[in-house]
Amino acid sequence: MKDNVLVDTSIWIEFFNKDHSVTGDMLEQILLEGRALTTGIVLTELLRGARVEREFEAIKETLTALSFAEPSLATWIEAGRISFSLRRKGITIPTTDLIIGSLALENQWSVFTLDPHFQKIRNLKILETEKPKRK
Secondary structure (H helix, E strand, O other), X not given: OOOOEEEOHHHHHXXXXXOOOHHHHHHHHHXXXXXXXXXXXXXXXXXXXXXXXXXXXXXXXXHHOOEEEXXXXXXXXXXXXXXHHHHOOOOOOOHHHHHHHHHHXXXXXXXXXXXXXXXXXXXXXXXXXXXXXXX
């Protein structure tokens, strides 16, 4: 059985903005398999980027239909711990990515993202975008 996937904002942006892409096809498959998850911080990031009311509503309907993952107190503490550890090495990651990464680690989920920040989070499973096959 394949694991659940916490879908990052970067994937949704490509999904909503491009008619056809490898990333979009992968997300469609994850959605069909019922493995896609979202969380509040991703929902908020996407909604704030909406340009018109219809787009806002479409994003809201799509993401609220998914299983919703809530960060716990432990998630927030782990995000702080990861940030603390990385900053000691001179690496800074946005708080949004720390929360998404911590939530995925806590639940042993993969993160589907195009954002390279996530590669800095130790032990995080990142779903890689499949490369298009050459003919």
